[in-house]
Amino acid sequence: MPPAIAELVPEHIRAFEAYTPSRPDPDLMRQYGVDHLHRLNNNENALGPPPAARKVIEAFDTTRSAIYPSGDCYTLRTALSERFGLDPERFLVGNGSCEVIASVIKAFCEKGDNIITADKTFAVYEWVAEFSGFEARLIPLSNWGFDPDAMLAAMDSRTKILFVCNPNNPTGTWWDRDTMERFLRGVAGRAIVVIDEAYCEYVDDERFPDGMELMERHPNVVVFRTFSKMYALAGLRVGYVCGQKEVVDYIRRTHIVYSVNTLGQPAAAAAIADDAEHITATRLMVAQAKGLLLPAFDELGLKWVTGAGNFIMVETPASDSLMYRHLMRRGIMVRTMTGFRFPNWIRVSTVQLPVMQEFLKALREVLGIVAGAQA
Amino acid sequence: MPASALSQHAPPQLVLELPAETAFLPAAAAAAENAAQVFGLDAGGALRLSLAVEEFYAYLCHHAGREEPIRLTLSQGGTFTRADFRFRAGEVSLRALNFAASVDLEAGEDAELGLLVAARTTDRCGLTRSGPDVFHLHAEVDRVYPEAEAITTPQRLSPPLRLEPAPTAGALQHAALLAAGRYPARLRPHSFARPARFADMVAWGQYQALLALDAADRPAGLLCWRASGRRAVVFSGPYVFDPQLAQDTARLLIEGFLARVARTEVLCAFSERPTNDLPRGWFESLGSLSLHGAEGSEPVAQPAYFRHLREDAGAAVWAHPDLFPFLRREYDRLAFSRDLLAAEPTPPARLPVHSLLATTLDRLRSLAILRPLLDGRDMEANLKAHVEAIHEQGTGDILLHLDLAEPWQAALFPALTACGFVPRLVLPHAGASDMLVCQHAPGHS
Numbered sequence: 099m100p101p102a103i104a105e106l107v108p109e110h111i112r113a114f115e116a117y118t119p120s121r122p123d124p125d126l127m128r129q130y131g132v133d134h135l136h137r138l139n140n141n142e143n144a145l146g147p148p149p150a151a152r153k154v155i156e157a158f159d160t161t162r163s164a165i166y167p168s169g170d171c172y173t174l175r176t177a178l179s180e181r182f183g184l185d186p187e188r189f190l191v192g193n194g195s196c197e198v199i200a201s202v203i204k205a206f207c208e209k210g211d212n213i214i215t216a217d218k219t220f221a222v223y224e225w226v227a228e229f230s231g232f233e234a235r236l237i238p239l240s241n242w243g244f245d246p247d248a249m250l251a252a253m254d255s256r257t258k259i260l261f262v263c264n265p266n267n268p269t270g271t272w273w274d275r276d277t278m279e280r281f282l283r284g285v286a287g288r289a290i291v292v293i294d295e296a297y298c299e300y301v302d303d304e305r306f307p308d309g310m311e312l313m314e315r316h317p318n319v320v321v322f323r324t325f326s327k328m329y330a331l332a333g334l335r336v337g338y339v340c341g342q343k344e345v346v347d348y349i350r351r352t353h354i355v356y357s358v359n360t361l362g363q364p365a366a367a368a369a370i371a372d373d374a375e376h377i378t379a380t381r382l383m384v385a386q387a388k389g390l391l392l393p394a395f396d397e398l399g400l401k402w403v404t405g406a407g408n409f410i411m412v413e414t415p416a417s418d419s420l421m422y423r424h425l426m427r428r429g430i431m432v433r434t435m436t437g438f439r440f441p442n443w444i445r446v447s448t449v450q451l452p453v454m455q456e457f458l459k460a461l462r463e464v465l466g467i468v469a470g471a472q473a
Numbered sequence: 474m475p476a477s478a479l480s481q482h483a484p485p486q487l488v489l490e491l492p493a494e495t496a497f498l499p500a501a502a503a504a505a506e507n508a509a510q511v512f513g514l515d516a517g518g519a520l521r522l523s524l525a526v527e528e529f530y531a532y533l534c535h536h537a538g539r540e541e542p543i544r545l546t547l548s549q550g551g552t553f554t555r556a557d558f559r560f561r562a563g564e565v566s567l568r569a570l571n572f573a574a575s576v577d578l579e580a581g582e583d584a585e586l587g588l589l590v591a592a593r594t595t596d597r598c599g600l601t602r603s604g605p606d607v608f609h610l611h612a613e614v615d616r617v618y619p620e621a622e623a624i625t626t627p628q629r630l631s632p633p634l635r636l637e638p639a640p641t642a643g644a645l646q647h648a649a650l651l652a653a654g655r656y657p658a659r660l661r662p663h664s665f666a667r668p669a670r671f672a673d674m675v676a677w678g679q680y681q682a683l684l685a686l687d688a689a690d691r692p693a694g695l696l697c698w699r700a701s702g703r704r705a706v707v708f709s710g711p712y713v714f715d716p717q718l719a720q721d722t723a724r725l726l727i728e729g730f731l732a733r734v735a736r737t738e739v740l741c742a743f744s745e746r747p748t749n750d751l752p753r754g755w756f757e758s759l760g761s762l763s764l765h766g767a768e769g770s771e772p773v774a775q776p777a778y779f780r781h782l783r784e785d786a787g788a789a790v791w792a793h794p795d796l797f798p799f800l801r802r803e804y805d806r807l808a809f810s811r812d813l814l815a816a817e818p819t820p821p822a823r824l825p826v827h828s829l830l831a832t833t834l835d836r837l838r839s840l841a842i843l844r845p846l847l848d849g850r851d852m853e854a855n856l857k858a859h860v861e862a863i864h865e866q867g868t869g870d871i872l873l874h875l876d877l878a879e880p881w882q883a884a885l886f887p888a889l890t891a892c893g894f895v896p897r898l899v900l901p902h903a904g905a906s907d908m909l910v911c912q913h914a915p916g917h918s
Contacts, residue, residue, distance in 0.1 A: 121786045129787030129810045139784075221736065415754045419781035423808040434784050441731040442755060471806075472753055 132429040143330035144449035148376035151369040169355040177367035195337030204352035215261035243271035270405025299328035334362035387448035428460035486548035512549035551677025572832040573862040599833035618670035623653035630687035640684040642672035652712035694722035707745035744778040765869035791816040791883035816883035871913040878906030
C-alpha cells in the first residue's frame with residue numbers, strides 16, 4: 099500500500115496553516131447582504147496610484163501581455179537606481195515584498211538556524227521561517243514597539259536574520275535613528291538585519307532612520323520597500339529589496355525571475371518618478387482621517403494605538419471577529435487582530451472622510467448591539 | 474523539564490493484522506494485555522482492555538468484511554492505552570455496527586453481544602468512519618493515578634502576574650489541586666483530582682496548559698485546552714486562585730491562550746468547562762446545554778462559549794425547513810451570514826434498509842454523543858434503540874451532532890424530533906461546516 103500523501107509531507111508543513119485571503123467583493127457583498135463594501139482591512143491607499151503610474155496603466159498595450167516581462171526588472175531597477183543614487187545591481191524586485199522575504203530567508207538560513215522578530219508584527223516573517231523549517235524567535239513588544247535589547251539578547255550563533263518592521267504594522271511605532279544605530283552596533287554584523295520600510299513614506303519626521311543610508315555603514319542591513327502601500331499598486335504586486343551588492347547577489351541566487359508582471363514594472367517606475375504631490379495628498383488624507391477618528395474613539399471610551407502609517411488599531415469590548423461580522427453587515431470591512439496576537443482589537447485603514455464617517459456610524463451601531471447583548 | 478516535552482516523541486504502538494477468524498481471539502487478547510502492561514496499565518487495566526479487544530474482535534469476526542485482514546493497533550496515549558480496529562464493512566450489513574444492534578437470535582447468537590454491551594469494560598469507546606466502507610472501532614482504558622486532596626487554603630498572591638508558557642509537571646500538579654479546591658467537579662477536568670494524570674496529559678499533548686504565576690512565582694491561575702478535530706480547540710477554565718486578582722489573572726490567561734492558538738490551523742475555540750471567571754467580551758455565547766453529569770443529580774445548565782479566530786466569509790448550510798426558524802434566530806443573533814439550503818428527506822424507496830450511527834461513550838462524564846454515518850429507512854427506530862440502550866447502561870446525557878454541510882444529515886431533523894431530540898446549539902465551523910447540537914430531552918418525544 100503506498101504511503102498516505104500526508105506521510106510525504108515534512109512535519110513543519112503539516113503543522114502549518116495556509117493563509118486564507120478574503121473572498122472577492124461581489125461574493126462577500128452578496129453573503130452579507132450589502133450593496134457596497136469599504137475595504138478598510140489592508141491599509142491600501144484609497145487615493146489610488148500617483149498620476150504618472152495611472153497613465154502607464156491606462157496606456158497599457160494589451161498585446162504586451164503575450165510577451166514575458168523583463169526577468170530581472172531591468173528598467174524598474176534603473177529607475178530605483180536613479181531615485182536613490184545607488185548601483186542598479188543593489189536592487190532586487192519581487193512579486194510584492196512577501197516574495198523577497200522568502201528569498202532572504204532561503205539565502206541565509208539552513209537547518210538549525212533561527213530568525214528573530216517581534217511577536218506582534220507583520221506575520222509573514224514568522225510564517226515563512228516556520229514553513230521553511232526554521233525557528234522564529236518572537237520577542238514581545240515593549241511599549242507597543244520592537245524591543246531592541248530583548249532582540250539582541252535572543253541572538254545566538256544560529257541567528258541568521260533579525261526582522262525589524264519600521265514603522266511597525268500594526269502599532270505604527272518606529273525606532274529613531276539613535277535606537278537603530280545602537281541596535282545595529284549591538285548586532286555587530288553577526289546576522290543580517292532586515293529593515294522593512296513598507297510604511298516609511300508615511301513618516302514625516304527627521305528622526306526617522308533611512309535604511310538606504312544605514313546600509314552604507316552597516317553592510318549587513320537589507321531594506322524592504324513596497325509599491326503596495328503609499329504608491330497604491332497593491333494589485334500589481336511589486337516590492338523590492340536593497341542592500342550591499344554582495345548581499346543582494348546572494349539573495350538573487352534564491353530568487354524567482356520573471357515573477358513581476360509587465361504592467362507592474364513600468365507603473366512602479368513611473369510612481370517614483372514624480373511622487374511628491376501624491377505623498378503630500380496621502381499624508382493629508384491620513385491626518386484628516388485620524389483627526390476625525392481618534393477623538394471619536396476617545397468619546398466612545400475605546401483605547402486606540404496609532405503612529406506612522408495609514409491605520410489605527412482600536413480595542414473593542416467584544417471579540418474582533420464578532421465586530422468584523424457586524425461591521426460587514428453594514429458594508430465595512432476591517433482587519434481582525436487576533437491573528438496579530440492582539441485579540442479584541444481591530445485595525446482600520448485611514449481613508450477619505452466620508453468613508454471614515456460611515457465607518458464611525460457603523461461602529462457606533464455595532465457597539466450598541468454588543469453592549470445590549472452583554473447586558 | 475517542561476511538562477510538554479514528552480509529546481515530541483512518537484508514542485509506541487503494536488500493530489497486528491488478523492484474519493476475521495475466531496481462532497485468533499486468544500492472540501488478539503494476549504497481544505492487548507501484553508501491550509497494555511508494557512504501555513503502563515496495571516494488571517486490572519490490562520485485563521479490561523484485553524476483554525474489550527476480545528469482545529470487539531469476536532464481534533468483528535462475525536460482521537466485518539473478509540476482503541482484507543482486520544488491523545488491530547495498540548498504542549500508548551500517555552495516560553491511557555488504546556486499541557483500534559480498522560476494518561472494511563464489505564458486503565456485510567452495516568446495521569451490525571450500530572452500538573444498539575443486537576445479534577440476530579434466530580441465528581443462534583447471544584443477544585448480549587451488541588457493541589454497547591461489549592464496551593462496558595472500557596473508559597471510552599466509539600465507532601468512526603475513515604472511508605466509504607472503512608471503519609474504526611476503538612476502545613481506551615486509562616492508567617490508574619492516585620487521587621490527591623484538593624488545596625482549599627485561600628491564596629493571597631502578589632502582582633505583577635506573568636505567564637509560564639512551559640510549566641513543569643510539579644507546577645501543573647500544584648495548580649490542578651488549587652483549581653480542584655476552588656471549583657466544583659463539573660467545571661474542571663476529572664484529572665485535576667488526580668494531578669499526576671493531568672501533568673501526564675499535558676506531557677503527552679492531550680492537553681495544553683498555560684500557567685499564570687505571581688511575583689513570587691506561585692501559581693496564580695491555570696487554563697487548559699485540547700484539540701477537538703483538526704480545526705477547533707476546547708478549553709477549560711480560566712481557573713484563578715486569588716479572587717482579588719481574578720480579573721487580571723483571567724485576562725492574562727485568555728490573552729495568552731488566544732496568542733498561542735491564533736497563528737495555528739485552529740479556526741475556532743469553544744468552551745468545554747467555562748468558569749464564571751471567564752472575562753466578559755472575549756467569547757460569544759452560543760446558548761447552553763442542560764447536563765446531569767456523572768453524579769446523576771439535577772441537571773445543571775452548562776453555557777457554551779465560542780470565539781472565531783478568523784474573519785468569517787459567510788457560508789451556505791443545509792437544513793430541514795423545520796429547522797429554519799431556529800437557525801435563522803441563532804445566525805442572526807450571532808451575526809453569521811449563512812444561506813440556508815432546504816434539505817428534504819430522501820424518499821424511503823431510495824434509502825438502504827438500515828441506517829448507521831456512530832456512538833462515542835464517555836463513562837466518566839456519563840455522556841454519549843451520536844453522529845449519523847449512513848441514512849436508512851430504519852433511522853427513527855435505530856435512534857430510539859440507541860437512546861434506550863444508552864439509558865439502560867446508565868449514561869444520563871445524550872447529544873447528537875449533525876454536520877450541516879451534509880444535506881442528508883440536515884434532513885434527519887424530523888426523525889430526531891420524533892425521538893425526543895431538540896436543537897440546542899449551533900457550533901460554527903465545528904464540522905465540515907457548522908454543527909448542530911441536539912440534546913435528548915425525554916419530555917419532548
